[in-house]
Amino acid sequence: MLFPTLAFGLFFVAVYVLNWLTRPHPLVWRVTILGASLFFYAWWNWRFVFLLMWAVVSNWYAGTQIERSLRSENSQGARNWLLTAIVGDLLILGVFKYYDFFALELSNLLGANTTLPLLELTLPVGISFFTFQAMSYVIDLKRDLVKPMPFLDFAVYLSFFPQLVAGPIVRASEMAPQITQRPDPRRVQSAEAFHLILRGLFKKVVISSWLASNLVDGVFANPDGHSSHDVLLGVYGYAIQIYADFSGYTDIAIGVALLLGFRFPTNFDCPYRALSLRDFWKRWHITLSSWLRDYLYIPLGGNRGRNIETYRNLLITMILGGLWHGSTWNFVIWGLIHGVALIAERLIPRGNLHPVLRWLITFHVICFAWVFFRADSFTDALDVLTAIVASPGDDQVSSLPVLLLLAAALGTQFISKAQTEQFRQWCNQHSAITQGLMFGIGLVLIDLFGPEGVAPFIYFQF
Amino acid sequence: MQNTPDSPIERPAHSNGFAAGRVLIGGLVGLMLAACLNASSLLAEAKRLPDSASRSASLAVWTPLEAASSAVKLTWPRELGERLLGRTQHDPPITLVRERTEVTNETNSGHSELIVESVQKEPGSDPSSLPPPNSASEQAWDENNPLNIWVLGDSMVQFFGETFVSMAQQSSIVDATSEPRLSSGLSRPDYFDWPARIAQVMDEYDPDVVVLMFGGNDAQNIRDSDNQWLERFRAPWVEEYRRRVGFVMDIATDDEQRIVLWVGQPPMRGEGFDTRMQLLNELYQIEADARESVHYVDLRSLFTDASGGYSRYLPDAGGKLVDVRLSDGVHLSHWGGEWLSERLLSEISRLSGLGDLWQQ
Secondary structure, three states: OOOOOHHHHHHHHHHHHHHHHHOOOHHHHHHHHHHHHHHHHHOOOOOHHHHHHHHHHHHHHHHHHHHHHHHOOOHHHHHHHHHHHHHHHHHHHHHHHHHHHHHHHHHHHHOOOOOOOOOOOOOOOOHHHHHHHHHHHHHHHHOOOOOOOOHHHHHHHHHOHHHHOOOOOOOHHHHHHHHHOOOOOOOEOHHHHHHHHHHHHHHHHHHHHHHHHHHHHHHHHOHHHEOHHHHHHHHHHHHHHHHHHHHHHHHHHHHHHHHOOOOOOOOOOOHHHOOOHHHHOOOOOHHHHHHHHHHHHHHHOOOOOOHHHHHHHHHHHHHHHHHHHOOOHHHHHHHHHHHHHHHHHHHOOOOOOOHHHHHHHHHHHHHHHHHHHHOOOHHHHHHHHHHHHOOOOEOOOOOHHHHHHHHHHHHHHHOOHHHHHHHHHHHHOOOHHHHHHHHHHHHHHHHHHOOOOOOOOHHHHO | OOOOOOOOOOOOOOOOOEOHHHHHHHHHHHHHHHHHHOHHHHHHHHHHOOOOHHHHHHHHHHHHHHHHHHHOOOOHHHHHHHHHOOOOOOOOOOOOOHHHOOOOOOOOOOOHHHHHHHOOOOOOOOOOOOOOOOHHHHOOOOOOOOEEEEEEEOHHHHHHHHHHHHHHOOOOOEEEEEEEOOOOOOOOOOOOOHHHHHHHHHHHHOOOEEEEEOOOOOOOOEEOOOOOEEOOOOHHHHHHHHHHHHHHHHHHOOOOOOEEEEEOOOOOOOHHHHHHHHHHHHHHHHHHHOOOOEEEEOOOOOOEOOOOOEOOEEEOOOOOEEEOEOOOOOOEOHHHHHHHHHHHHHHHHHHHOOOOHHHO
């Protein structure tokens, strides 16, 4: 069930009513929300509901055993249960997401006569998100950062539909209090929620879809058939497209959760205004980057050791971060580019460079890496990069309106938070009916300007 | 006050908000307004749905709403917007609408015996062999007079069309164009009128080679000329669908010099869907065999594994396994698109009599 569809609209109205009606009754509310979330997930493929429930049951059980071991001061037992839970989660990811990739590479390495069996499984939507959330729960339990959650609370946390399929990756420490403490039903943050939902829909339905079908897809499919200007605009266009697509989903997810009385963490903070890669990763997919920092980079040693160890840790973290997105070499290369760039920033101080120059360098390194992220293969990525320098094709999509659209989309990154807040306050001044009417008109405009039908969100595949 | 489990959270005083009930009313009023303003678009979308209970329910909701909204001119702003953007309901913009493509793991629906009863193969037709090169080979193409190739079809074309164009244009004497219309096909001309568009392309661009690929969205009930629904794969349906396929082929071959390649459907992961695509392939092949200038390109042999079924991974010429299909079990991956493009270019080379055109 995609957010920008009528089916989701009807589903959400029903869930909204049930959510607030049952909220005073903790058990009924938990069962209702769990049921709604499983229904939402089953809409794609009902078989994977069992996989999701397996992740819920296995991690919850491991969590109770970790807690029990810690209480009886059996740290070895806690470690063993933690290891079991993590191995179980990685096994789910490994089987569904990575096995075929490695089996294929190994088969090709060993030669034509040696073919490892391939599973050809359908990738369950959102698998990387809910397994990472589950791992954060058991690790935080072991670190005594969260208290063990009752089964239904944990099931609601892991399966909560607004963030189930494409994040943000919400920690148990952020969700658990919001599950147990009832939000004030007299203060639903409608203005903020409607604003976020409309903003997200606009990013996804209008900007991302338009860029994909009118600029990016054509350029990446056939870079030689376009001029160098076209290809360069296509690369910039993809940078905007993926931001609009993913942050659009996040905006809608946060808005939808807000209407149900939940506040999710910020996941994007104008990432393309970053002046360094380090800054970028504090602004882009924040819940993933902080997950990688807390559960991978710091346990590896972080920056506490010698420089060479810090660089190693950065590379490992970024490469695995790349692999998290998908099982292809291009994602590994994307992570590698970011890792190398982060190391380069540490080696080459850029403090005395003009901020505009620093921004230009950072933005172009990010765009360079996006080429590998978007291209179907390493060769295709090289074709795109070569075409930027010298392409035999003619101008097909380069035009002033396209350039202005890209510039405007990039320009929104530099709108100050104060201005956004002012707009939100202005919306807040109106009655719920007026807000609803503005929301309705916004929906019509988005539908009018967007293409017919909506492609799945890019991050669903991760 | 300290928060206790399941007690209301205290919000900061500056945090505004409304009671959940008022927000619900406000939201519903907004959605109702949006539905009224968008009624004509919603009704058009409902009409494009395949014949089903969902379509009937949608029409039951949107038809009276559209009538009421039109009566009080509430649909006017949207229609004005459409006109200003240069759109009409019969010309949906191209976009990635993957949701509507039939991607299921359904079981065999058992229609095979129905279609077998309905289809009489033309005597003497041999689907495994392609006819010899036709008279198009007598033409000479060069940079000033390039071989003009058009690729037209549904979402399958979206996934290999640009790759094909890229590979085709490696020859300096070829000009290739791909035009996909997602979610389209021959079953629902009310969604997109392919015969009209193909006729337009033939008329305006007079291509030397036309590559056509349909079927992914076509295994659904269709309306006949009397506006009656025909149940898919029943004898009347098969007769009507064959007529449409033949009609499209006839439009494309209005110039007998033109080479027309009709690309069949590859094996599909979903068993029921695969069966239906095989049945459609039979129809395409029969209609193609009945026309001298139309050449059927069989993809089942190109994309099957050793057991003769669907496989996402297949060995390339060097024995290296490559990922030829997308995870949806329907569309071709980039590599699959390259395979198909190579196959099509090889056929075009042969049929145009230019030998290995893409080495020039």
